[in-house]
Amino acid sequence: xxxxxxxxxxxxxxxxxxxxxxxxxxLFSRLGYERTSVRMIAxxxxxxxxxLYNYFASKDDVLKALFERSMxxxxxxxxxxxxxDSPAERLGRYIRACFAVAEENLEFWRLSYxxxxxxAVLAGLGADFSTWESTILDTLGEPFRTLGLxxxxxxxxxxxxxxxxxxQQYARDPEHFPLREIADAVVARYDSMPEPELPAS
Amino acid sequence: xxxxxxxxxxxxxxxxxxxxxxxxxxLFSRLGYERTSVRMIAxxxxxxxxxLYNYFASKDDVLKALFERSMxxxxxxxxxxxxxDSPAERLGRYIRACFAVAEENLEFWRLSYxxxxxxAVLAGLGADFSTWESTILDTLGEPFRTLGLxxxxxxxxxxxxxxxxxxQQYARDPEHFPLREIADAVVARYDSMPEPELPAS
Amino acid sequence: xxxxxxxxxxxxxxxxxxxxxxxxxxLFSRLGYERTSVRMIAxxxxxxxxxLYNYFASKDDVLKALFERSMxxxxxxxxxxxxxDSPAERLGRYIRACFAVAEENLEFWRLSYxxxxxxAVLAGLGADFSTWESTILDTLGEPFRTLGLxxxxxxxxxxxxxxxxxxQQYARDPEHFPLREIADAVVARYDSMPEPELPAS
Amino acid sequence: xxxxxxxxxxxxxxxxxxxxxxxxxxLFSRLGYERTSVRMIAxxxxxxxxxLYNYFASKDDVLKALFERSMxxxxxxxxxxxxxDSPAERLGRYIRACFAVAEENLEFWRLSYxxxxxxAVLAGLGADFSTWESTILDTLGEPFRTLGLxxxxxxxxxxxxxxxxxxQQYARDPEHFPLREIADAVVARYDSMPEPELPAS
DNA sequence: AATGAATGAGCCTTCATTCAT
DNA sequence: GATGAATGAAGGCTCATTCAT
Numbered sequence: 001x002x003x004x005x006x007x008x009x010x011x012x013x014x015x016x017x018x019x020x021x022x023x024x025x026x027l028f029s030r031l032g033y034e035r036t037s038v039r040m041i042a043x044x045x046x047x048x049x050x051x052l053y054n055y056f057a058s059k060d061d062v063l064k065a066l067f068e069r070s071m072x073x074x075x076x077x078x079x080x081x082x083x084x085d086s087p088a089e090r091l092g093r094y095i096r097a098c099f100a101v102a103e104e105n106l107e108f109w110r111l112s113y114x115x116x117x118x119x120a121v122l123a124g125l126g127a128d129f130s131t132w133e134s135t136i137l138d139t140l141g142e143p144f145r146t147l148g149l150x151x152x153x154x155x156x157x158x159x160x161x162x163x164x165x166x167x168q169q170y171a172r173d174p175e176h177f178p179l180r181e182i183a184d185a186v187v188a189r190y191d192s193m194p195e196p197e198l199p200a201s
Numbered sequence: 202x203x204x205x206x207x208x209x210x211x212x213x214x215x216x217x218x219x220x221x222x223x224x225x226x227x228l229f230s231r232l233g234y235e236r237t238s239v240r241m242i243a244x245x246x247x248x249x250x251x252x253l254y255n256y257f258a259s260k261d262d263v264l265k266a267l268f269e270r271s272m273x274x275x276x277x278x279x280x281x282x283x284x285x286d287s288p289a290e291r292l293g294r295y296i297r298a299c300f301a302v303a304e305e306n307l308e309f310w311r312l313s314y315x316x317x318x319x320x321a322v323l324a325g326l327g328a329d330f331s332t333w334e335s336t337i338l339d340t341l342g343e344p345f346r347t348l349g350l351x352x353x354x355x356x357x358x359x360x361x362x363x364x365x366x367x368x369q370q371y372a373r374d375p376e377h378f379p380l381r382e383i384a385d386a387v388v389a390r391y392d393s394m395p396e397p398e399l400p401a402s
Numbered sequence: 403x404x405x406x407x408x409x410x411x412x413x414x415x416x417x418x419x420x421x422x423x424x425x426x427x428x429l430f431s432r433l434g435y436e437r438t439s440v441r442m443i444a445x446x447x448x449x450x451x452x453x454l455y456n457y458f459a460s461k462d463d464v465l466k467a468l469f470e471r472s473m474x475x476x477x478x479x480x481x482x483x484x485x486x487d488s489p490a491e492r493l494g495r496y497i498r499a500c501f502a503v504a505e506e507n508l509e510f511w512r513l514s515y516x517x518x519x520x521x522a523v524l525a526g527l528g529a530d531f532s533t534w535e536s537t538i539l540d541t542l543g544e545p546f547r548t549l550g551l552x553x554x555x556x557x558x559x560x561x562x563x564x565x566x567x568x569x570q571q572y573a574r575d576p577e578h579f580p581l582r583e584i585a586d587a588v589v590a591r592y593d594s595m596p597e598p599e600l601p602a603s
Numbered sequence: 604x605x606x607x608x609x610x611x612x613x614x615x616x617x618x619x620x621x622x623x624x625x626x627x628x629x630l631f632s633r634l635g636y637e638r639t640s641v642r643m644i645a646x647x648x649x650x651x652x653x654x655l656y657n658y659f660a661s662k663d664d665v666l667k668a669l670f671e672r673s674m675x676x677x678x679x680x681x682x683x684x685x686x687x688d689s690p691a692e693r694l695g696r697y698i699r700a701c702f703a704v705a706e707e708n709l710e711f712w713r714l715s716y717x718x719x720x721x722x723a724v725l726a727g728l729g730a731d732f733s734t735w736e737s738t739i740l741d742t743l744g745e746p747f748r749t750l751g752l753x754x755x756x757x758x759x760x761x762x763x764x765x766x767x768x769x770x771q772q773y774a775r776d777p778e779h780f781p782l783r784e785i786a787d788a789v790v791a792r793y794d795s796m797p798e799p800e801l802p803a804s
Numbered sequence: 805a806a807t808g809a810a811t812g813a814g815c816c817t818t819c820a821t822t823c824a825t
Numbered sequence: 826g827a828t829g830a831a832t833g834a835a836g837g838c839t840c841a842t843t844c845a846t
Contacts, residue, residue: 583757
């Protein structure tokens, strides 16, 4: 009765949806959300404009889907890193993971830097983004808490800011940014950290 | 039939131009460049839409002017800070200056975060932005070079990223961000820095 | 390999076609022709969008079919009412029939009010609608002609307009419109009509 | 200081706004609200699409303006007709006024027939339309009330329906509809009305 | 210098219709 | 007969920019 099997349909849908997401991410990341038109996305994906709306309710919805997917991926990565080793080791792993994630999701990262600066766009994404950020902040801060540092949240903030700033530099010019070396330097700095004598806020 | 002296004319021009820049900055920073219309800027500045084009060739040109003005201001601030005291003292002064500048130019800072992430927009600003960034990076790195640290450029990069990341956090929620305390913590951290044993990249 | 008999096929066709017409009428009448999408019709009918085009050449064609069906029904109703009794009795029967038809075909009636006002749409229906209206007008006027009233066509026009206007009021708010009483009042008015002394145009 | 006088601006605005309203009315009335595009209106008015939005917030707003203007005009006409003469005379005047108004505002009348049938469009007009209709109904019913007829509201309804139905016939084919004669016939019918023996609902 | 009416390209979105299966 | 993914032409609307005055 179904002239195309459900599987075929599923595959076609999957294919189109992916093409849209990939194209949208590339364009959003390169031109910014606002300067990317739906026409461009469709054209880049090799589909018609109209088809995009079979899969996403709006341009905004595409952005949302992109964020959801990437945020989920990142959280999974961090979850997988948790372990029962020493806090210092965990911290090092987290730091390296941040840089690795930035490297692998370069386009999304770039996009998110652009979006973060626009409260209006952010609001359209739902409340999830800040939740996500908090989760990462908590994860990053956990070793500090476990170590018993006096101001773990501030420590986490500083570390997060450092990684964030470096990732942005990387994102803006990946070719010339020595990501690995910088990562090593950061890890080393926190590694050599004398236990609780850190100057704290 | 010459209703104004040349001086009055000049003053009026200055006045209008300034109003435009102030309004544009406020709006760009709050809504983002793309979501701010020329109509809004003119209305906020209390002038007609058409007049804006007497002073600026385009909306893009307003952005450019804003960047030029702010970048110039920041560079001046840093120039004024140079002195013949110890590198460590200079470093501290620079760090504090960065935070102070972020605090005083909050709106511009916010705007620049949004714009920086968009290569396409950045390109439209002329090559000046990266020059400006390099200059700051150099200034920030000078104490490290003077101190003879093994990798002064990497050190500068890390410090810059740290300050940048923290400034962004501040920019996104100035009310709840303890800017002064964080500044103190950063300065302290670099102050207590044992001379050349820093783990380097 | 012929999974269905020709009869079953035929039945399935009838079934689908009817479902489409029923759904389309309901939606057209509630939302108007233009605000009803083919997708809605198909969804309401429980079929796929594509299938609709197996039965109807276009959305417009659905409207046409609806009109044809309903106009035919109404004409049949009126034909069945003709008889050899007195003109006055026939007139009463016709009047009541008009209201009854409006009541039974409420949805179609509503739709037709919307369409009638749009010459462009009317034209697309073929020339049938005005023919149909003329036929009804003739039927309604026949008792006046038989009675020998001086201006039977004008009389018919007036009666038709009256019924039409009342039907519209009814169609717009069926719950609060006392259709039966109004019908009685109209019939009574024409019943008590002294034979040929009517003030005529 | 104002390079064009306020008067000149006012005149230009007036001119453009009027052109838009005139064109919109003509098109809405001929093609229906939905089938008329903003592009068409602008083109017919000899202006650009964008300009329309300097004067009206939306296509819907144009419709609203059209309705407000016409409804106001009609109410004024009726107000001007009130007088202290006999109820029968007033009734005659009202009836004639209805037809005259329909004749003069033919396009608006056609439009309103189309719109009335679409609750969705009607709703967008605000609650004013039904108020307006009620007002007319009341005005039309007043002579019946003054005369002491048993069911003045039903009488008004019937009269209103009659006029409405006739006006629609006229609106659909003004060339071939003998408006004056029909008006005479209707007035005559109500004139010869024996005081309170009317069959009432 | 200053105004604001006017333009027109482009934006996001909808939808009737087609077509491979 | 039946499906639903895919198309592309509009649709309403916004906005940077121009221009007569």
